[in-house]
Amino acid sequence: xxxxxxxxxxxxxxxxxxxxxxxxxxxxxxxxxxxxxxxxxxxxxxxxxxxxxxxxxxxxxxxxxxxxxxxxxxxxxxxxxxxxxxxxxxxxxxxxxxxxxxxxxxxxxxxxxxx
Amino acid sequence: xxxxxxxxxxxxxxxxxxxxxxxxxxxxxxxxxxxxxxxxxxxxxxxxxxxxxxxxxxxxxxxxxxxxxxxxxxxxxxxxxxxxxxxxxxxxxxxxxxxxxxxxxxxxxxxxxx
Numbered sequence: 001x002x003x004x005x006x007x008x009x010x011x012x013x014x015x016x017x018x019x020x021x022x023x024x025x026x027x028x029x030x031x032x033x034x035x036x037x038x039x040x041x042x043x044x045x046x047x048x049x050x051x052x053x054x055x056x057x058x059x060x061x062x063x064x065x066x067x068x069x070x071x072x073x074x075x076x077x078x079x080x081x082x083x084x085x086x087x088x089x090x091x092x093x094x095x096x097x098x099x100x101x102x103x104x105x106x107x108x109x110x111x112x113x114x115x
Numbered sequence: 116x117x118x119x120x121x122x123x124x125x126x127x128x129x130x131x132x133x134x135x136x137x138x139x140x141x142x143x144x145x146x147x148x149x150x151x152x153x154x155x156x157x158x159x160x161x162x163x164x165x166x167x168x169x170x171x172x173x174x175x176x177x178x179x180x181x182x183x184x185x186x187x188x189x190x191x192x193x194x195x196x197x198x199x200x201x202x203x204x205x206x207x208x209x210x211x212x213x214x215x216x217x218x219x220x221x222x223x224x225x226x227x228x229x
Contacts (some may be wrong), residue, residue: 033216040123042202042219043159056216091158095215104217106158 002026004107006092012113013082021077021110025094032075033104034067035091043091049075082114116141121203121220129228132193136223138203139185147206147215148179150188152199153222159202162188190225198227 005024013019025032031050035043045059049069057067064082069075079086089111093104121138128134140148148165163170165177165186176189186203203220 031215035217035219040221042119042204042221043217045216045218048216059216093217102215103161106160108158 004092004094004105006090006107006110008110009108010111010113012115014115015082015084017082017114019079019082019112021079021090021112023075023077023092023094023107025073025075025092026105027073028096029094029105030072030097031095031102031104032069033093033095034075034077035093035106037089037091037109039088046077046090079112082112084114087112087114117220118142118207118218119203119205119220121223123221123223125224125226127226127228128193130193130195133189133191134193134225135190136188136201136203136225137185138187138220139183140203140205141184142205142207143181143184145184145205145207148186149204149217150175150177150186151202151204151219153202154199159219162201193227195227195229198225200224 007022033048034046037043047057047067052072064080067077089109091109092107095102095104119140150162151159152162153159163172163177165179167179169178174191178187200222202222205218206215
């Protein structure tokens with residue numbers, strides 16, 4: 001079946017602009033995660049959804065970052081007033097439920113470049 | 116101190132050799148442990164879970180030492196296709212019920228040389 005998909009695959013924007021990154025999880029997966037990976041680093045947790053609600057947003061770096069999952073499936077990560085330091089690969093993952101024994105499947109990521 | 120620490124490498128190893136990676140974690144209450152593999156410009160993929168009793172999957176063996184808080188991965192008879200970054204991953208004690216967020220190390224880059 002289809003895996004996790006993310007769009008766009010690449011996004012180049014200018015400092016100060018607003019961007020939206022989309023994640024389509026695997027059908028039936030209730031848990032959805034956003035991570036950010038900078039060059040030479042492992043992915044870092046941003047936010048986690050169980051169903052429609054953001055159960056843990058402790059990884060969001062500041063209030064310029066926001067994410068939604070209004071119908072419990074597709075999620076959008078929104079970044080306002082982008083800064084050069086936001087440049088990274090944004091990875092989305094989904095799992096059947098949030099329990100640790102369920103594997104998290106990652107999407108291919110969106111590579112964001114802020115000029 | 117980072118919650119999960121790994122030697123970033125790179126490790127350049129001849130084909131057929133055995134290579135081992137270690138990883139340490141700081142939270143003694145950590146519950147679950149994994150090795151993920153990430154190919155260049157691709158997403159991470161689960162390689163194997165790590166259990167206290169140790170587990171093996173073909174040429175790959177993973178071990179967990181809770182007392183010393185480290186995790187290891189051993190690759191025997193390495194193949195060219197093993198070239199990738201290997202990420203040590205931990206699920207720490209639950210702060211918010213039900214959140215099983217993954218905490219990643221920086222990854223260890225492995226290149227198998229023909």
